[in-house]
Amino acid sequence: MRITVVGASGRTGSHVVRLLCRQGHEVVAGVRARRRGDELAELGARPVVVDLAADPEHMVDAFAGSTVVINTAGAGDPDPAAVNLVDRDGSIAAIRAAERAGVQRFVQLSAQFADAPDQGDRLVRSFLMAKQVSDTVLGRSSLVWTVVRPGTLTDEAPTGRVKIGGHLESGSVPRADVAAVLVAALDEPLTEYRGFDVHGGDVPIPAALAALG
Ligand SMILES: NC(=O)c1ccc[n+]([C@@H]2O[C@H](COP(=O)([O-])OP(=O)(O)OC[C@H]3O[C@@H](n4cnc5c(N)ncnc54)[C@H](OP(=O)(O)O)[C@@H]3O)[C@@H](O)[C@H]2O)c1
Numbered sequence: 119m120r121i122t123v124v125g126a127s128g129r130t131g132s133h134v135v136r137l138l139c140r141q142g143h144e145v146v147a148g149v150r151a152r153r154r155g156d157e158l159a160e161l162g163a164r165p166v167v168v169d170l171a172a173d174p175e176h177m178v179d180a181f182a183g184s185t186v187v188i189n190t191a192g193a194g195d196p197d198p199a200a201v202n203l204v205d206r207d208g209s210i211a212a213i214r215a216a217e218r219a220g221v222q223r224f225v226q227l228s229a230q231f232a233d234a235p236d237q238g239d240r241l242v243r244s245f246l247m248a249k250q251v252s253d254t255v256l257g258r259s260s261l262v263w264t265v266v267r268p269g270t271l272t273d274e275a276p277t278g279r280v281k282i283g284g285h286l287e288s289g290s291v292p293r294a295d296v297a298a299v300l301v302a303a304l305d306e307p308l309t310e311y312r313g314f315d316v317h318g319g320d321v322p323i324p325a326a327l328a329a330l331g
Contacts (some may be wrong), residue, residue, distance in 0.1 A: 119143050119144070119185045119186065120143070120144040120145075120146065120183055120184045120185055120186075121138055121143050121144070121146070121159065121184060121186040121187075121188060121304075122145075122146040122147075122148055122166075122168070122181055122186070122187045122221075123138070123145065123146070123147055123163075123187075123188050123190060123192060124148040124168050124178060124187060124188070124189040124191045124231060125148065125149060125153075125189065125190040125192065125227075126147035126148050126149055126154075126158050126163065126165070126189025126190070127149045127150070127151075127154035127155070127157075127158065128190055128191065128192070128291040129193070129271070129273065129293050130190045130227060130243045130271065130300075131190035131295075131297075132157070132161075133192055133294045133297030134297040134300055134301060134303055135146060135147050135158050135161055135163050135292055136161050136297075136325065137180065137298060137301045138163075138191075138301060139161045139162040140164055141301070143327030144164075145157075145161075145163040145164070145260060146163065146164050146165075146166055146180065146184060146309070147161075147163035147164065147165045147166070147297050148165075148166060148167070148180060148191075148263070149154075149165050149166070149168065150167070150168070150169045150170075150191075152165065152167055152211055154286070154316060156244045157246075164220070166180045167180070168180050168212075170179050170191055170203075170204050170207075170209065170211060170212055171203050171204060171207075171208055171241075172209025173206065173213050174211040174212075174214065175215075177211065177212055177215035177219075178215045178218045178303055179211065180207070180215075180219075181215055181216050181219035181221050181259050182219045182220065183219075184219070184224060185221065185222050186221065186223040186304060187216045187221050187223075187224050187225070187226070188211065188224075188225045188298070188300055188301075189212055189224070189225070189226050189227060190194055190227045190297075191204060191209075191211060192204065193205055193207070193245075196242070196245065196275035198244040200246075201244055201245045201248045202244070202248050202251045203276055204248075205245060205248040205249050205252060206248035206251045207247075208211060209221055209226065209249075209252035209255075209256075210251070210252050210255045211219065212249070212287065213245060213252070213255055213256050213261065214259075215252050216261060217259060217260050219322075221260050221261065222261070222262055223261065223262045223263075223264075223304070223310075224256060224259070224261040224262070224264075225263075225264045225266065225270070225300055225303055225304070226252070226256050226263065226264070227266055227267045227296070227300060227328070228244060228245045228249045228251060228252075228267045228313070229242075229245065229249050229267055229268065230251050230268060230269045230289075230315050230316075231246050231267075231288065232246050232249035232253055232265075232267055233250065233253070233267065233285075233313060234249045234255040234285070235247045235269075235302070236277055247248050253265045253313065253328065255261075256275040257311075257313070257326070262294075262310075262311065263311060264303045264309045264310065264312060264313070265312070265313030265314075266296065266298045266299055266300055266303065266314065266316055267292045267313060267314065267316065268299075268315070268316045268317070269286070269288060269289040269291050269314045269316070269317045270288075270289070270290040270291075270294075271290070271291065271293045271296065272290050272291070272293065273292070273293060273294065274292040274293065275300050276292050276294035276295045276298060277295060278295065278298065278322060278323055279318070279320050279321055279322055279323070279325055279326075280295055280299060280316050280317065280319045280321060280323055280326050281296075281316070281317045281318070281319025281321065282299075282314050282315065282316055282319075282321070282326040282327065282329070283314065283315055283318070283331065284314060284315065285315060286315040286317055288319065289319045290317065290318060291316055291317050292318065293298055294318075295318065295323070298323050299316050299323055299326075302323050302327055303325055303327060306330075307323065308327060308328065308331065309327055309328040310328065312330065314330065
């Protein structure tokens with residue numbers, strides 16, 4: 119299956135690319151700057167430029183032929199203008215481009231409390247509100263969607279075990295485990311048309327997803 123990963127050069131995105139390549143998928147690695155694509159090509163992916171802040175027309179071409187888009191991109195700059203440009207408007211542009219390109223499935227890496235920004239940390243509220251808007255647009259799109267809302271991301275080694283729920287208390291989770299959840303969601307129909315929180319935990323990832331009921 120051909121899968122495009124947006125934000126493929128990111129810390130979570132590169133884990134996603136590695137896992138998908140290992141599984142034998144045809145992986146298109148969407149990178150903002152072409153120079154970031156070399157390492158991803160070494161993993162077996164085909165780098166293409168996907169810039170959420172640029173003219174969306176290029177995303178339609180980049181996504182054409184992919185069955186799935188996994189969006190792991192996020193603004194590096196916490197300034198609300200940058201966050202709105204990437205995490206809100208850019209994500210929405212990617213959703214619309216995926217619809218136009220004939221993509222079937224869209225998996226969105228969001229953030230815990232994006233479904234209820236008033237309950238999240240005030241310091242990241244504009245980020246949560248930007249994610250909330252794009253997650254809502256995805257939920258109303260024609261795509262088969264999944265929204266994954268992790269707690270604070272860490273660079274700890276993956277455990278392969280998580281806690282998943284509709285609304286969890288604050289927590290953290292390794293980026294590598296979040297990447298494994300994003301990939302495993304493709305094999306679990308119960309993740310379709312759903313959003314859920316993810317923390318580090320003690321349930322193997324496939325079992326945690328299968329328990330979504
Ligand atoms: N940090 C946390 O604790 C936390 C918690 C919950 C959710 N999240 C979300 O989880 C996601 C992944 O986080 P992370 O820490 O793994 O991210 P990261 O390492 O900062 O990577 C972000 C990726 O987004 C890309 N990007 C930025 N602007 C872009 C644009 N205009 N067009 C296309 N790509 C763009 C970056 O490209 P370049 O390599 O070119 O910069 C990079 O590949 C983000 O959406 C973040 O908001 C983070």
